[in-house]
Amino acid sequence: MTRPEIEAKRLLDSLGWEKPGDLSLNQIGISLNAMIRDVEMKGSQGRILMKENYSVISVNSDISYNPKRNFVIAHEIGHLSLHKKIMPLFSDNKRTLNEWYSKGKHEEEANQFASELLMPTELFIRESNAKNKSFSFELIRELCDFFGASQTATLLKYCRIGNTPVSIVFSNKGVISWKVESKDFPLKFLKIGSKVQEGTSAYDFYQYGEIEQDPVEVAPMDWFPEDFQVEDFEDVDLMEQSIRIGEESLLTCLWF
CATH class of the missing domain: 1.10.10 (Arc Repressor Mutant, subunit A)
Structure with missing residues (x-):
């Protein structure tokens, strides 16, 4: 800690x-x-x-x-x-x-x-495990309700100590502002200041103003084009789901 x-x-x-x-x-x-x-x-x-x-x-x-x-x-x-x-x-x-x-x-x-x-760590782990569910925004919402915390705070807490490795990316006006990932999330290289790439659900939001309510399958290459390990995941779908923050920002969660 x-x-x-x-x-x-x-x-x-x-x-x-x-x-x-x-x-x-x-x-x-x-x-x-x-x-x-x-x-x-x-x-x-x-x-x-x-x-x-x-x-x-x-x-x-x-x-x-x-x-x-x-x-x-x-x-x-x-x-x-x-x-x-x-x-x-x-x-x-x-x-x-x-x-x-x-x-x-x-x-x-x-x-x-x-x-x-x-969201004290010990209780967070106990509650998330007690749900007996794989990672989803439904699980995050249940934890939000239990702790009285926001989705953003709960997602970031889960990122650090949850069972499923995830990557959290914050973008503003189509540009990556910051990101953080679970220790075991395999793809880590995403350049701060780079633009959100075409092919992602986040890109569609910045182009058309609409946000998907359910997880979307995307190619890992579309999020991590410069990561040296990304070719190892060519045949694996990356799941993407976002929360809108204000008018021009997204908090995007990525997981396999």
């Missing part, structure tokens, strides 16, 4: 947390002398102001999707637990929250903390 994940687990253990519903995020905030409030904001999803003896976490009142609100709060609690001595104020917009792996060490650490706070 990473240091942020260890700190999140330590916090939950200190509060006697065992399962979702035991404590609200407001109660966790109170235990840290942090007040959580919903306020009108422009250009920001969440913000935390940290003083010596107390903190104020502000959440954009326009956020109506509760799993997203949960993640924003958990992310700011991560800043409080990890970065209080570094900087007294953190303000997070859609980019710092969506672009998990491209916005610097502190934001990545806060995201890791939030993921573990909302």
